[in-house]
Amino acid sequence: MAIPWVWLYETSLVILVVGTLVLAGFIVTLPRTYNLQFSEEITKDDFTTADKEDAERSGYANFEKLKNVKGALRIKATVQVVVLGDIGRSPRMQYHALSLARYGGKVQLIGYVESELHPDVKASRLIEVIPISPFPKWLQTNNRLLFLALAPLKVLWQVASLYYTLGYGTKACGWMLVQNPPSIPTLAVAQWMCLLRDTRLVVDWHNFGYSILALRLGAKHPLVRIARWYEGFFSRSAYAHFAVTNAMCNVLRYEWQINALPLHDRPPNHFQPLTRAQCSEFLSKLPETSQYAIDIQKGAWRLLISSTSWTPDEDFSVLLDALVKYSQQVSNLQGKPKILAIITGKGPQKEHYLSLIKRLNQENKLQNVVILTAWLSSDDYASLLGSADLGVSLHTSSSGVDLPMKVVDMFGTGLPVAGWSKFEAWPELVHEGLNGRGFDSADGLANILHELFGDDGSQLKKLKQGALRECDRRWDDEWLPVAGKLFRLKV
Known part of the structure; x- marks a missing residue:
């Protein structure tokens, strides 16, 4: 029996209208972009009495030193520091945040909050810690077969939680500094969000995500090869890159034509010799x-x-x-x-x-x-x-x-x-x-x-x-x- 043309026309019209509404809703609710003309400032009123008593850690001492004649400190850079992992176990990213805050930046430190943070991070008025919802622990496993079965679900969870946090749980910033690894799904989500919000993406290379995956699955596993391609593809178009060693800079240049700046780890000031x-x-x-x-x-x-x-x-x-x-x-x-x-x-x-x-x-x-x-x-x-x-x-x-x-x-x-x-x-x-x-x-x-x-x-x-x-x-x-x-x- 032939499909009545009227029914086909009406069905197509409904689909078109619904699709248009969904697309319009998506566009209207897209995260707000970063306004290059907007200059953020902080004043004395942004600091509490406790902040003033702990002036070095809270940033109040730096504010007093750098404030202008109007009693305000103009923020030189707003930066999202992103860790798709436990912030407390990511000391390098915490040190990035502290240095940014110390020299005139304002930081959104984004990641899982599962262990104790550096005390200076908690005390700084210029660092806002924004948690990401972690993957449920009862779905985590060290079993290889279960890992492969749950991996897609974990990635979907991470995509949704990271996308929501970066897009709707935070204000747009001029920069986004992302820890790599983990690469999946961090790099893709970060690239997309930076494109939407007119934010400059910087990748901080601690290691290669695919090489860590190879420890569990083997270097020749198809997922490892896909992960390697993914890591190179989604990192190549970032605005800038840091790497922890000269050797890593050489690999990035040879493998993926990425020119990374060597930024070696050095001890922060609270690690000192004792008498x-x-x-x-x-x-x-x-x-x-x-x-x-x-x-x-x-x-x-x-x-x-x-x-x-x-x-x-x-x-x-x-x-x-x-x-x-x-x-x-x-x-x-x-x-x-x-x-x-x-x-x-x-x-x-x-x-x-x-x-x-x-x-x-x-x-x-x-x-x-x-x-x-x-x-x-x-x-x-x-x-x-x-x-x-x-x-x-x-x-x-x-x-x-x-x-x-x-x-x-x-x-x-x-x-x-x-x-x-x-x-x-x-x-x-x-x-x-x-x-x-x-x-x-x-x-x-x-x-x-x-x-x-x-x-x-x-x-x-x-x-x-x-x-x-x-x-x-x-x-x-x-x-x-x-x-x-x-x-x-x-x-």
Whole structure:
């Protein structure tokens, strides 16, 4: 039976009208664009009494120094700093936000708020923290098959929550600084939003998202290849790029014709060397170290610190195997110090390794080693590093061209480092025998512990002197000539 033309005409007309209304509604509700002519200012009234009492952290001191004759401070740059992850575990992006606020910018710091933020970020009146709704925890898994099944749902959730937050939960800014990775869906959503709002996009490359995905799925998996194409395609048209190493800049230029500015991680000001008296006081009051404080000060015990995110790109078994070997050596040799190893951080594999540590203790394989875990405030973590004898980095680098920021923090307190060195970018940070030592196996780390803790202390002292020299150049010293210049900020 033929379809009546009248019915077809009416149906088409309804579809056209509905489609037009939907499109019109979409256009009308599009996020507002950034107005280049709009100049934002802050005045004394924007600061509370508490802000004025905590003038350095709140930004009030800077306001008083830079305000004009009318008693107002003209904002030089408005910037959205975007992390599709836990802001508290993204120190570099927090440091970006603090530097922007310190030198005349106003910041919307956008991401998941799951752990404690840097105290200066919370105190600053020029930084607004805007949370993104996280993917429900009951849908998260480490199982590979379930991961593949839930991945599309997670991406859809992230697209919706990030799009809503950037488009409707925030005011338009002149700049958007995005952490990469994660790349999917951050880069696509950020590009689209910047196009709609007339915002300049800057990508801060910490690593490559596809290389991290390859740790779970394998380098030749189709999803990894798609992720690699996606990452290059959606990042190429950004206004500017930062990268954490020179090696990463070279890869970006060769692979995707992206000219990134090298912006190396450097320690912020709250990571400082401690005096012997300060170390003694801190170790005595910290619950994890209080009962060992006197022996650490005497040298009968050595304090070893490692910070980890408990993820596959940090093989914590390397440190466990090395500590087992060291414990055996101490049993066979007289006068060798014992080790108190404190591991800080949170992550998915923590419980797995805690069970391994428990089993090693039950088997009496750690008789001369005590391993404790801790989650500390930013200030306590800095003091712990400043009180330790050696820092250990297990970061293996999925790409080979990123670097662990934890080593930078350790150098900020003058703490020498032993780290996994079997990747290209490692020599950009650690100079062998001068400020640290590199290893590529558990035996290699065990030998380093034996050499540094087993002699008269001269080797460890030499490394510490080299680490102290790394304190001279701080985060703002690196940030201002690169990022400060890009965002058109001046001291």
